Amino acid sequence: MSAQGRLFAVVGPSGAGKDTLLEAACRARPDLVRARRVITRPSGAGGEAFDGVDEAAFDACLKAGRLAIHWRAHGLRYGIRASIDADLSAGRDVLFNGSRAALEQAAARYPGLRVLLITAPAEVLMQRLSARGRENADQIAARLERAAQGIPPGLPVHEIDNSGTVDAGVKRLLAALQPERA
Template sequence: MSKRGMLIVLSGPSGAGKGTLCSQLLKRRPELVLSVSVTTRPPRPGEVNGVSYYFTDEENFKKMVEKGEFLEWAKVYNNYYGTPKKFVEEHLKQGKDVILEIDIQGARQVKENCPDAIFIFILPPDIEELKNRIIKRGSESKESFDLRVKSAEEELKAMYDYDYAVVNDVLEEAVKKLESIIVAERCKVVRNKELLQLVCKEGCKL
């Protein structure tokens, strides 16, 4: 019996380790589908077009916005990011669980359009560790670094709008928590009505 997949939104401040968590989660749960975002940000060392992001220019991005091709989009740290709507919808219809690794602005848009999505906020252990992680990237200017740290302090306040919060301190433990959340959500009665109805027969209507 086919059922619609779950939309899982991961977001949090820059430096929280969202990308690393997603990578490890996908290794443990290969059935999950990661939606690759479109961005006008220049590639960082090691990033691959179509795998890390779909890299494009601002003109083309704005054309995609006009055509309604994004589930959500936002301008973050002077660059545009967006989630391709068609890709997400096709996989959800196939019963696959899709992960969106997006910023807080984008998550708010998704919540308006897809209130049944699962929203998970990723936090660093503390601000100092967040600063260290951004520095280790080696891709940020002093201006960009200061902007990301300042924004992070404000973005942390947004976690109260999420369903779950996971502190990314010990990577292995954080990944296990994400797995646990996904497994628990898959077991919710509201997501399994047809299957449970077959078990109950006519004795208990759901």
């Protein structure tokens, strides 16, 4: 029987490069499971691969217990499917792009939750958000304002500076995934 897998919440401000690092880390380590998010926006909206649903479908997922973790941010609803429980039970490490606002809920359900906080300076965040072209100036300003939100106390947090190259950020992320030594 394999050991229980570990759950990693990858969080940080918009534009910090969470999706970029997650994608590259999973390419480098195919044994990792990246939880696909359920989001109340059209699937063709760009960015990460996700399951786009409307409000009614999201509510149905919640009611049926198909979401392990869920939250609201930026006028949207986000969820992580409860199917991650099978991956964790099978000994696979699971990473999900989460929200700092959902960490307490996630830690209550998954006491071994580990937090990877992806950071970058405000000017880097501004450049990245402007370049992706999904938000207007007011929306970018709101995302930058939210960037200062902290992590709830008591959770194990590993901060990863992603202000440099993708390769450097991925190396830092992969290093943070190494098992703790006794």
